[in-house]
Amino acid sequence: MDRAAVFDVDGTLVDTNALHVVTWWEAFRQAGHDVSMHDVHRAVGLGSTDLIAHLLGDDRDPDEDAGLSAAHTALYGQFFERLPALPGAGDLLRRLHADGWTVVLATSASGAELGALRRAIDADDAITGMASADDVERGKPAPEPVEHALELAGVPASRAVFVGDTVWDMRAGSKAGVRCVGLLCGGIPRADLEEAGAQAVYADPADLLARLAGSPLG
Known part of the structure; x- marks a missing residue:
């Protein structure tokens, strides 16, 4: 599957x-x-x-x-033309794509902002779809952005993992019924992410990539 x-x-x-x-x-x-x-x-x-x-x-x-x-x-x-990708971001998406994962973005960004973010990540070849602010009536922490991403991927919640950096991400993913992974690079403490539903927490995309085998994405 x-x-x-x-x-x-x-x-x-x-x-x-x-x-x-x-x-x-x-x-x-x-x-x-x-x-x-x-x-x-x-x-x-x-x-x-x-x-x-x-x-x-x-x-x-x-x-x-x-x-x-x-x-x-x-x-x-x-700042659109100089937004910095976090360490390992593009490499992580490409690795997951190569491993058979359908990679979808779920973000409150839209329009020119979303385009700038995608240019920063520089991994369009690995991204199957995007659930943006324009696609849902209610944003995070409501589950709609994650649910729409699952629709784009054609995958049930039981076969999905959501990666985010805020409590709003973890709450949205938990309400959508997916496993949630938290990253600390957004500046939110580990305890807050875990309390909001994170099943595993990593420093940043590079850390998750380095420990991928033992993660929910392994």
């Missing part, structure tokens, strides 16, 4: 979480909101609307959401 390896992108395959923190913090600052970088970091991985709601609360003015998201996109877009 086919197997699917589903990957988050930001903080998992591409080293972008710190960039998201700074650019979201600046977008909030420009709009007159005092939001700490620590709190922004913990929210990275949510879709834009959910991230704003998580940080500003339900009593915020939702009419501000589009402007905040646009400001973040403009600030973050300055």
